[in-house]
Structure formats: C-alpha cells, structure tokens
Amino acid sequence: MTDGSVFKDDRKLTYLNAEGADKPLKSPVLNEVVERARSYRLGRLREQLDRSDCAALLLYDPCNIRYAFDCSNMQVWTLHNPMRYALIVAGGPAIMFEFKGCLHQSEGLPGIDELRMAKTWMFMASGDKVEAATSDWANEIADLIAQYGGGNTRIACDTLDGSGVHALEARGLKYVEGAQFTEIARSIKSADEIELMRWTIRVCEAGMARIYDHSVPGVTERELWAHLHFENARSGGDWLETKLLTCGPRTNPWYQECSDRVCQAGEMISFDTDMIGPYGYCADLSRSWTCGFTAMNATQQENYDTALAQIHHNLELVKPGLSFDEFNAKSWRIPDANVPYRYSLAVHGVGMADEWPVVPLHVDWGPGAMSGRFEQGMVVCIESLIAKEHSESIKLETQVLVTATGYERLDSFPL
Incomplete structure (x- = not known):
C-alpha cells in the first residue's frame, strides 16, 4: 500500500501520511511546475485582453489577482475590502497595486512588471474624503491608459464599485465588463x-x-x-x-x-x-x-x-x-x-x-x-x-x- 492511499477496514477509513498523522502533508510539486503555471495563466489573460480590443484589464477580485500573478496577500479580507488591485495593459506592463506596507508580498513574482502602492478609495478608509480619494485613484489609472493604451480607451474590469466606474468614465475611459474574459481564461x-x-x-x-x-x-x-x-x-x-x-x-x-x-x-x-x-x-x-x-x-x-x-x-x-x-x-x-x-x-x-x-x-x-x-x-x-x-x-x-x-x-x- 502506497503512501497517500485510502483504504477501508471493518470500521474506518485511514489516510496514510508518510510524515505521520501529526504532521502536515508536504507538497511534491516542483518549483518549475509553479513557474510554468504562472506564465500560462498570465498568458491566458493577455490572450483574452487582445481578443477583446481593450486597452487594459483591471482586476480587484483576489482570485483573479492570484490567477494572474500568484500573489495572495489577505485574500479573504480583500474579497470585501477593495484595497489592492492589478492592471494588465495590452502590449504593455502588468502592474500590481499592493496594500500599504505590503509591497514586499509581491516582490520577485515574475509576471509583475511594476509594483505600486494601491490608492484606497473605499469609504471605510477614506470617510468624508472618499470623493478626493476616488479622483486620485482614477487619475492614475487614466494616466496609465493614456501612456500605454495607444489611444484605446476601453478598460475591462472584473469587479468594480459604481463610483469607480463613474470616475473612470468621467476621464474618457469606456467601461467593459471583464468577468467574461477572466472566466473564459481560467476555464482551460x-x-x-x-x-x-x-x-x-x-x-x-x-x-x-x-x-x-x-x-x-x-x-x-x-x-x-x-x-x-x-x-x-x-x-x-x-x-x-x-x-x-x-x-x-x-x-x-x-x-x-x-x-x-x-x-x-x-x-x-x-x-x-x-x-x-x-x-x-x-x-x-x-x-x-x-x-x-x-x-x-x-x-x-x-x-x-x-x-x-x-x-x-x-x-x-x-x-x-x-x-x-x-x-x-x-x-x-x-x-x-x-x-x-x-x-x-x-x-x-x-x-x-x-x-x-x-x-x-x-x-x-x-x-x-x-x-x-x-x-x-x-x-x-x-x-x-x-x-x-x-x-x-x-x-x-x-x-x-x-x-x-x-x-x-x-x-x-x-x-
């Protein structure tokens, strides 16, 4: 019987663990497998971006960010607190905007071309200054699209609050529903x-x-x-x-x-x-x-x-x-x-x-x-x-x- 097999005796199932029942399982996956998976996943998103005729893909869903860059900082918390995000520019850089004090979490990941401090504009963090915070955030995104977009103003977003959508549109960008692109990319x-x-x-x-x-x-x-x-x-x-x-x-x-x-x-x-x-x-x-x-x-x-x-x-x-x-x-x-x-x-x-x-x-x-x-x-x-x-x-x-x-x-x- 090999380690990791499941068997049934008269009463119970027992799951064998080569490290012992009191030890965590140790992954046999090689680093090169992880590296190839990272490259493949980012490539899948870029393929969808190219087919969509969009200048960039803006990601807030932490599962999509993990898929794109394999950075997993505070995923559950950021599922309901939009404090970190990623921007993948068609034919341009892939930029990770990390939560303040957490840039080191994404350092060294091969798919990230540039690390920046995230601009937080949710009410919990900005309070009565939320309008100004939203404006600062939207200005930075719009500037990046103007710099790298080649005149294309279409921006695909996976999950984005209404105030963020309005702020981008006020700067001449056209919002495109991006969930369809991330879901299709991730499916294969x-x-x-x-x-x-x-x-x-x-x-x-x-x-x-x-x-x-x-x-x-x-x-x-x-x-x-x-x-x-x-x-x-x-x-x-x-x-x-x-x-x-x-x-x-x-x-x-x-x-x-x-x-x-x-x-x-x-x-x-x-x-x-x-x-x-x-x-x-x-x-x-x-x-x-x-x-x-x-x-x-x-x-x-x-x-x-x-x-x-x-x-x-x-x-x-x-x-x-x-x-x-x-x-x-x-x-x-x-x-x-x-x-x-x-x-x-x-x-x-x-x-x-x-x-x-x-x-x-x-x-x-x-x-x-x-x-x-x-x-x-x-x-x-x-x-x-x-x-x-x-x-x-x-x-x-x-x-x-x-x-x-x-x-x-x-x-x-x-x-």
Missing part, C-alpha cells in the same frame, strides 16, 4: 495547473478522512468541519468558501451551515468541501456517510443509490465538444419524489474557485441556460443532491478533468 487548465490542483485535492481528501475517522456519536457538526480547516491550513491551503456540513434532519433542506448540533449514531453526515487549498486551487468534493460507521437503513440506502446513479450517468456524458444543451437532454432524470429537494445544477466549472460554466439541472433548464460546450482542459464538478419528504439528504460530488476522449476523475476518495 494547463497540465501544470492540473498538477497543482491534484495536490489541493490530495490535501482535501486527507481532511475528509479526518472527518470520517471522527464521525462518531457525540461529535458536533462544527467539530467535524474543523478537521477540514485544520488539514487545509497546516498544509498551506487558504480557506473554505462555505460551512456545508450537517447531520441527520439538518441535511434536509440543504444549504444549512454547520452548527453545534450533536451527531447521533446512524444519522447521515453530508458535506460539501468548497476548499480553496494549496496553490490557490479549489477542491470541491461532496460525500455522505453514517455517523458511527453503521449500515444505512432502507431509506438512506435508496437515496444513496439514487445519488450514485445520477453521478455515474452524468459522468459518462462528459466529453469535449458536447454542448451543454446536449448534456442536459441526455442527463439523468431524478425521480419525481426527489424533485422538490433537488440541487439547482448538474455541473459547474472549478479552478481557483467555482467557475464558469454552470449547467442547470434538467428540471431548471430553460431559455436562460447558458450556451457553450465542454472543452479539453476544463475541470468540472458533477453534482448530486438526493432527498425526499422527511428524509435526510445525500450529497455527492466529484471533480473531473475533460480529456481528449472523455474525462478523468481527479479525486480518489471513495464515493
């Missing part, structure tokens, strides 16, 4: 990105095994959820996007966050990891099992078998060139009794977070469903949530790479 992964993602999944699975091994009567939902946080943090990961672990009756309806409820023997424990792990990649996996390692009762087993059927059927459809519309037409139909308790989607993309595309479940397919097709190099998650009236929910999800001929599962933790 290189082989190096896949190697980084495999390691995040490996760390996530170690955390899932810790959850399993501690799934005993008397433990609380929050105590179980903490095991995933622990494994992710000590192995170099970032954060968990949600708190979706519940047991027993709290599994239905879904989307309840973990609580101090005590898990009882024989109850289902269902969870969705949504883990942003090492190297900034997401491991989005879902599993369900019984507390105390008991055999499932008849209803639990029926729901579980139904969820497995959906996962396996939809997995076999995934191949490059298949349109989302065709996937929907061929996708597995959940039984009527499960429809009111369904998940809202069948497939979604994943990379440094949940990403484009999102393919609705057949019940929710309609004129608003996006067009598109699976492409080689995409990574997608295949979802299932099965429950019925007064039953517990079974949540299963697997993460797969779209290959030249079909798909490859990237997770190995038993379904």
